[in-house]
Amino acid sequence: MSATITSQTPESGTDLIGSGQDGGVRDQVTAYIQRVRSGDMGSLPAVAGFIVLCVLFTTLSPFFLTERNFANLLTQAATLVMLAMALVFVILLGEIDLSAGVTSGVALSIFVVLSNPGGIAMNWILALLISLATGLAIGLFIGFFVAKVGIPSFVVTLGLFLGFQGLQLIIIGDGGLYRIQQPQILAIQNSNLPTWGGWVMLGVILAIALTTALLDRRRRARAGVPSRAIVLLWIRLAAIALIGGVVIALLNQNRGTGFLAVSGVPIVVPITLVILWMGTFVLDRTKFGRYIYAVGGNAEAARRAGIKVIGIKWAAFAVCSTLAVVSGIFSASKVGSVDAAFGRDIVLSGVAAAVVGGVSLFGGRGRLINAAIGALVIAVITNGLGLLNLPGGVNFLVTGGVLILAATVDAVSRVRAGGSIMRR
C-alpha cells in the first residue's frame, strides 16, 4: 500500500472505475453479449456444436438418446476429457506435449508389469503411485529440455513420442498384452455410484458453488467494490441444478440389457469433476495459475514482473504429464488391458479437443472446462457416427472438419473484432 496513493483518494467506492461486476442483470447481459461480439467467445461455439450434434444424431439414430448410450458416451469421453485438460496446462504456455499419450502408455505399462499377479505382483496401490510418479518424472524431464535447455517443446515431445513407443515395447514385451486385474481400477469406468450417490454429488457441487460465490462476494464487499447482482448467482445455481438433475436422473434409469439392473452415475464422472474443479481453482485463484497465463501471454513481461518463467514452464509440463497418466488410468479401466500400443493414437485428439473447446494454441487463452467441452464434442462425433454404422474413415474426416471449423470460427471472430489472429 502506498501512502502517496491512499492519501489522495477519498474513501468512497462510488466513483471507482467500472469493474464489469457493477450494474443490474440487464447491464451484465449486455456486457456479456459485447464480449462475445468482440471475439471472446470461450466455449460458446463448442457448446453450440455439442447441442447441434446431439440433436442431429438423435434424429438420425434411435439409439443415440438412450440411457445406455448416454452413459456409454460419458465413459468413452472420460479419457479424452482428462487428456485434453492435462494438455491445457502446456497449451496455455504456447507449448505442446505430443508425448502425453505415450507418457500414459509408459506409465501404465510400468503399472501392469509391476502389479501383474503372475509376475512381480506388487501391491497395486504402490504400483499406481509409481506409475503416477513416472508421469511426474517424464514431465520434469520434458520441462528440463524445454524450459532450461530451450529446445522447442514440439521437437522434444516429438522425440519422446517416438522414443517412448520403443520403451513401451521393451517394458511390455513384443506383442504382449496385460489384462487389468484390479477390480478397483476396472470399477472407475465400469461401476456406478448408487442412485442416491448421484444426488449427493449434485448437492456437493451446488454447495461448493454457493459457498465460493458467497465468500467471493463477502471479500469484494469488504474491499468496497461492487459484486454482480445476486440474482445471477441464483440463475447460475438453478442452471447447474437443472442440467445436473437431468443428467443424473437419466443415468439413474436402469440401462442394463440382461437380468442385472445397471444404473447410477459412472464413478469416473465424480473423479473427473474433482480434478476439473481443483485444476480450475489453481488456474483461476493461485499465483501458479495466473503466472501460467502471464507466461503464455507475454513471457518477457512475466519475466520482468519477477516471475520465474523457467520454473512455471517446468511445473506446467510436470502437471500435464501427471494428469496424462490419470487419463491413461481411465483408458486402461475402460479397455481392460494395456498393450504395447497403449496411448499412441490419442494425443492429437486431445489437442484437437482443447482447440475445439476454445483453448488457443498460441497460449494464454482457455480454461479447463473449455477443453472438457471440446472433448465431449469429439466424443459425440465418434459415438454418433459409430451408431450410424458409417465406415470408420468418416469419423476421422468429420472430426478433422470440426476442428478446422472451430479454429475458423475463432479466427474469424477475432479478425472481425479487429485483433489479429497471431497476437492472441
Place this chain on the structure above:
Amino acid sequence: MDTPIIELTDVVKSFGPVSVLKGVSLKIYAGKITALVGDNGAGKSTLIKGLAGVQPYDEGEVRFDGELVALHNPREASRLGIEVVYQDLALCDNLDIVQNMFLGREEMEHGTFDEGRMEREASETLRSLSVRTVKSVRQKVSSLSGGQRQTVAIARSVLKSATVVILDEPTAALGVAQTEQVLALVQRLAERGVAVLMISHNLVDVFQVADYINVLYLGQMVASIETAKTTSDDVVGYITGSKTYSETSA
C-alpha cells in the same frame, strides 16, 4: 537545490572491449521530470538498465537520497522504489488491467487472490492519476489503445509507492491526442512527488514537460541543463555532437 533522489557519479559500463558508458554522472530530483536524450547507441538504454539493476554498472557511485547504494539486481532496485516502464510496455495482452498491474505482486488471502482488494487499489491508482479513458479495470489489455496501454504500464509502476519512475520512450508510436494524455500523466506523476526520468527521441515532448535535460553522446554526458535555459537547436547540436556545451554558454 535539495539533494537529488538519485545521483550517479562517473558510472562506467563496458561489454567486453566496447565501453558503452565512459564515466557518466546524472542527478534525478523528486517531483521533477528529468529528460535523458541522445542518439541511438549513445548509451541511454545501458544507463537505465543499470538503474533498474538488470545490468549492473562496472564502476562508479550510485547514491539514493544521499546514501551510497548497490544496484546489483532488479530486486534491489524495486526495494528502493525504482520502477521502469519499458518501451515495449511489458504487459500481458491476455490479462485484464488489474491482473497486469498486480502481476508478480498479487494480494493474497489464505493462499488465493484477494481480487476485490486488487481491483480497488488498481482503480484508485488510476483515478489518482486522473485517468478517464479507461472504462473498466477488468478490460483485457488486448482491447486497449496504445495510449491506454501506456497509461496502464505507468499506473502499474506507481501502484506500490514508487519513488523513481523511469520511462523509456513513453510517447513513441502514439498519436497526437494520446501523446498529450500520456504527457499529462507524466506531469501528474511528478506532481505526486515521484522523480521521473524520461528517455525520449522527441524533443518537442521533452521541452513540453521536462524540468532538466541531460544529453548523452557516445557514452558521455555532454550536457545537463535546465530546460528553461536552453533551446531545441542547442540540444540537437549536443545530441549530434556538432555543438559543445559549457556552463558559461548556458
